[in-house]
């Protein structure tokens with residue numbers, strides 16, 4: 001396992017970064033918390049349960065696209081390629097690419113969820129014994145150096161599925177894609193999964209499922225603050241809410257205080273009035289034109305765009321412009 005070189009934070013730096021983010025986020029007029037803190041071991045496991053929910057069309061739609069175009073993606077990668085996945089999670093969709101690209105040299109999964117990442121890497125080593133698997137614990141928004149590989153390798157290919165790009169602001173997408181371009185080099189390619197604009201009757205249930213798994217995932221952030229930062233959130237005082245922000249073309253997740261309360265975290269107190277929310281995640285929905293413009297701004301052009309028949313989800317293959 002490799003830790004990212006400076007200035008990327010290592011796992012050991014995360015407690016302070018977590019505390020800083022929570023104290024500053026809860027001090028804003030609109031309280032907010034960065035969504036990367038969802039992913040402790042329990043958060044990562046809950047996310048995997050979300051991907052299997054009937055309402056969560058994203059995973060099954062993207063999986064079907066990847067299965068259909070996997071031979072093309074394997075041909076594009078070529079021999080001895082290095083696949084770098086940003087926010088790898090359980091690397092479930094990755095297996096579609098690993099199965100299609102038999103001559104892939106190495107796989108570098110990057111994630112903030114350390115234990116989950118290392119367990120996933122162990123499972124992949126067992127299932128793909130010839131593949132060099134080199135996990136990196138890091139924030140993918142920081143500058144990350146590729147870990148040294150045992151043999152010279154071919155093309156470097158980035159993989160960013162799961163609509164994780166939709167959690168980022170325009171500025172973060174720009175910074176992230178520029179860094180990926182530097183990491184992957186002049187011959188690099190980038191496989192990007194993004195969710196499309198669609199009716200709210202489909203969008204909102206995907207973030208507010210009938211079984212309440214997404215609610216549990218959202219509230220788990222408060223549980224994590226209580227455990228890791230000595231907080232005293234009463235989880236029964238907050239409700240999960242998914243709401244559409246039309247101007248920003250995004251589903252927002254909030255935690256809504258349903259009564260007045262005062263919470264202590266890290267020696268500071270924060271007051272909540274009834275109905276006040278903590279904004280915990282954005283899931284942006286894009287048109288292909290908007291995504292192409294964001295990629296172009298960061299120095300990438302769209303080489304191919306693959307979508308499902310209903311155009312609910314798209315997988316773009318990018319090349320340096």
Ligand SMILES: C[S@@+](CC[C@H](N)C(=O)[O-])C[C@H]1O[C@@H](n2cnc3c(N)ncnc32)[C@H](O)[C@@H]1O
Pocket residue numbers: 035036039044047051086087088089090091093110111112113138139140141161162163164
């Ligand atoms: C929406 S899930 C997607 C997981 C998987 N790639 C998929 O397609 O199902 C986001 C993943 O990115 C990770 N993650 C979120 N923010 C991150 C960040 N800033 N740096 C590194 N990993 C991050 C989470 O731990 C989680 O595994």
